[in-house]
Amino acid sequence: MCTKKWFLCLLAVLFLGEQAMAEDKTTFVIDIGTMGAGAAYVLPVNEHINARLGLHGWQYSETVTKSGVRYDADLELKSTSAIADFHPLRGLLRLSGGIVFNGNNFSLTGQPSAGTFNFNGVLYPAAQVGSATGSVDFNTLSPYLGIGLGNSPKGHHSLSIALDLGAVYQGSPNVGLSVSCGNGLPASICSKLQSDAAAEARQLEDSVKNYQWWPVIALGIAFRF
Template identity: 35%
Template sequence: MKYLTLLLFPVLLLCAMPAKAEKGFAIGGRFGTLGAGFEVTKALTKRSRLRVGVNAFTFGTSFNEAGISYDVDLRSRNASVIFDYHPLNGRFRVSAGVFYNKNEFDADASGALTIGGNPYVTSLNANVSFDRTSPYIGIGWGNAVKEGKRLTHSFDLGLMYQGSPKVELRASNPAVTQADLNQEALELEDALSSFRYYPVISYGISFKF
C-alpha cells in the first residue's frame, strides 16, 4: 500500500498543475525495456512538458559466471518524473528526469560449486540491487498535449544511471566461509558492472483530455 501511494501521489499532483501555454493533459500506456506501464503528461509551457509514469515487468533467464550457472528472476518496478523540452515546438524532444528504481534480481545455483576459489557442495542465492534514485537523460519523438491532437504515438531512447550493482550472497552450507562469499560477491559485482547504465527504449500511445 505504501508503494502504491508513492506512485499515485505524483500522478495526482501532476493532474492538478495548471498548464501555462497549452491546456489539457494526456494519459497513455507504454511498453519497452522497463516493461509495461502508464504515464500522465502535462504542459508546463509552450515547449516544455512534465511526465509522471510507472513501469513494471518480471523476467526469467540464466547466466554463467566463474563456472557457476545461475537461474535468474529479474524484477523491475519503477516510477519516473521526466521533463521534456521540444526545441522546435514539434514532436522531437530532449528529456531529463529521475527514476525511483527498483530493478533487482535473485540468482540461484546449487550443487558442487567453487566459491571464492574453494570447492563446496551447497546452494547459493545472490540478490542484486541498484541505486533507488537513478537519473535519466534521453531523446524522443512525441508530443502528447500538442494542440489539435487527441491520439498520439511516441518513442523514447535514453539511459538511466542506476549505479554499480550491489550483491548479497547466502549459502545453505554453513561451512562456506564469509570470506569466500565476499570474494564471490565482488566477482559478481565486477561481472555485472555494465548494468550501471540501463538502456531505456519505449513506445507509447497517449490520449489527450
Template identity: 35%
Template sequence: MSSLLTFSACVAEASPLPFHGFAAGLGVGTEGVGIQGSTAIIPKTLNLNVGFDYLHLHDSLHTNNVRYSAGVNLQGEPITVSWFPFQGNFNLTAGLFINQNRFSVTGTPTGGTYTLNGHTYTASQVGSLTGKTHFNGAAPYVGIGWGDPMDGGRLTLTANVGAIYEGAPNVSLTATGAAANPQLAGDVQSEQASLNSKISGYQWWPVMGVGLMYRFG
C-alpha cells in the same frame, strides 16, 4: 465580504493554473509495460510526464563452476520533463525514475559440485547458494523523444530513446553451509566479488520505447 470575493476572483483570473490539459496512454519498451500521463507546463514547449512501468525477466549467469538462474524485476515510476526546442515533435527529456529494479540469483552446482575461489565443495557442503541486489532508489534519466501528446490530434504516437543510471549493483551472496565452514565463508565472498563483476554493466539501463497517448479536453 463582497469586496473580498471580488478580489479573490481577480486573483484567480490573473493567476491561471500552471498546467494545461492532460493526456494518458500505454507504453512498452525496455523498461517494461506501463501507463503514462502528461500535462503541459508551457504549451508546445515544456511537458511534465509521470508513469509506471513493470517487467519480469529470467536470465542465467555463469562464474567458474557455478551456474546461476536470475530473476530480474524491472519496476519504476518515471517523473520527467520534456522540452520541445522547436515547438514540434522532437524533444529532449530528463528526470528521475523512482527505481525499484532488483535481481535475485540462485546458484546450482555443475556435476554435483561447486568450485568457489579454486576450492571444490559438494552440494551438501554449500547448501543453498542465493543472492539479492538492489539499485539506487532514485535513478536519473536523460534521453530524446518524438511526439507531443499535448499538441495536435487527440491520439499521439510517442517514441523515446535514452538511458537510466541505476548505480553499480552489488549482490549480497550467502550460502547456508558457510556458517559452519570458515573457508567456505571466505570463498563465498570471493564468488560474490566475481558475480558483481559479471553484472557491473547493469548500472546503465538502456531505454527504448513507444507509446500511444490520448489527450483529454
C-alpha cells in the same frame, strides 16, 4: 516536507499546472520497452514543456552463469518516473530529463553443475552446500536523460505514437551473496566455504558492474483528451 512526500507534492504541482493551462489537453501514454510495460500521465506546462509521471514494471526469469556458478535469476523491473520534456520547436521532437525511483533488482539462486558448486575456483560437492542465494539492486534515485518523439504540448491529434530513447544511471550495483554450509560439514571446511563465497561475491559484483547504465527504449501509443 516535499522531499519526504515527493509523490503528493508532484501531484499538487501537476494539478496546479492543469488549472493554469485549462485550455490545453492532457495526454495518457501506454508503452512497452526496456523498463517494462507501463503508462504515463503527461501534462502541458507551457508551449515548450510537458511534465510526465510514469509507472513501469515487468518480471522474467532465466538461467545465467556468472564467475563459474550457475544461477536461476529472477529479474524484477519496477520504477516510477518524474520527467520533464522540452520541445524546442514546439513539435514532436523532445529532450527529456528527470528522476527515476528505481526498484529494479535481481534475485539469484545458485544451482550445482555436475553435482558441484564452483566458488572462487574451488569445487564443493552439492551436499556440502546448504543453499546459495544472492541479490543485485541499484540506487533508489536514478537520473534519466533522453530524447524522444511525441506528446507535443501544442499537438492536436487525439491518437499518436510516442518514442523514448535514453538511459538511466543506476550507479554501481549492490551485490549480496549468502552461502550456508550443509548439515554436518566440519567447521574447517565450512569456514573455507564461507571465505570462498565472499570472494565469489566480489567476482559477481565485478561481472555486473556494467549495469550502471540502464538503456531506455520505449514505444507507445499516446491518447490526448
